[in-house]
Amino acid sequence: MPPSPGPRLLELRAVTMQFGGVTALGEVDLHVDQGEIAGLIGPNGAGKTTVFNVVTGVFHPTAGEIEFDGKSIVGKKRYQVTQAGVARTFQNIRLFPDMTALENVMVGADAHHGTSVPGAMLRLPRHRSEERHGRARAAELLELMGIPHRAEETARNLPYGDQRRVEIARALATDPKLLLLDEPAAGFNPREKRSLSDLIRKVRDSGYTILLIEHDMGLVMNICDRISVLDFGRKIAEGVPAEIQADERVINAYLGVVADA
Ligand SMILES: Nc1ncnc2c1ncn2[C@@H]1O[C@H](COP(=O)(O)OP(=O)(O)OP(=O)(O)O)[C@@H](O)[C@H]1O
Ligand SMILES: [Mg+2]
Numbered sequence: 001m002p003p004s005p006g007p008r009l010l011e012l013r014a015v016t017m018q019f020g021g022v023t024a025l026g027e028v029d030l031h032v033d034q035g036e037i038a039g040l041i042g043p044n045g046a047g048k049t050t051v052f053n054v055v056t057g058v059f060h061p062t063a064g065e066i067e068f069d070g071k072s073i074v075g076k077k078r079y080q081v082t083q084a085g086v087a088r089t090f091q092n093i094r095l096f097p098d099m100t101a102l103e104n105v106m107v108g109a110d111a112h113h114g115t116s117v118p119g120a121m122l123r124l125p126r127h128r129s130e131e132r133h134g135r136a137r138a139a140e141l142l143e144l145m146g147i148p149h150r151a152e153e154t155a156r157n158l159p160y161g162d163q164r165r166v167e168i169a170r171a172l173a174t175d176p177k178l179l180l181l182d183e184p185a186a187g188f189n190p191r192e193k194r195s196l197s198d199l200i201r202k203v204r205d206s207g208y209t210i211l212l213i214e215h216d217m218g219l220v221m222n223i224c225d226r227i228s229v230l231d232f233g234r235k236i237a238e239g240v241p242a243e244i245q246a247d248e249r250v251i252n253a254y255l256g257v258v259a260d261a
Contacts, residue, residue: 236250
């Protein structure tokens, strides 16, 4: 755990998100401080991905306030939230399957610089120097992810775990302050999960702040500084891992279910 929390980076206040009659989020308060690995857990359908969607501008919340880096980001478009410094990965891998690992990461950098994705795919860089910079940065990020040797491989041919790593690299290519990871260890075996834990710590230690959605409790308890728990769209607990593991409501809503599974 870091010695003291950094300044507030992300803050949700009383955020509500309704889809028709479904309250996916009900007056949720949530925050992430700079430099921490924050965890977001809860049963299926609890509203975890919806938190990412309202933060990144995929949905505009029905009510409530969301501040990033001291400014309101409610109502901003996705690219504006990216430019403000928030990047994410998705629960289901969304790489361009026919592009190489390096090209996929470069698309992330282009999103940051404002080059269009079709332009990037057609290799129509606005400026050659930008492309050179993007390429070098993408290679660095693949190195950080431990897969520099995969740079020229086509995404669809990569092992599943490496595809997940490329996704994280692509998110980092937008040069974010905050990285949102949606179940990055889904489908991993125990060895891959350990390796991913090390990787997430390494990413944090290299200067990023992380908000992690994850169902694997071993992984969450092991790497998160602080954890928030959602159940039916409501936050039912928040605290350091030991507090969460001992919380009656969390055990009843979630941990008990996981232990029984
Ligand atoms: N675009 C949408 N339209 C309608 N309902 C939605 C939409 N997105 C999410 N929901 C609903 O909101 C609730 C929360 O969904 P969400 O995907 O955020 O859950 P989650 O905690 O990420 O679950 P999981 O662990 O299964 O990924 C669910 O009832 C879901 O059906
Ligand atoms: Mg989800």
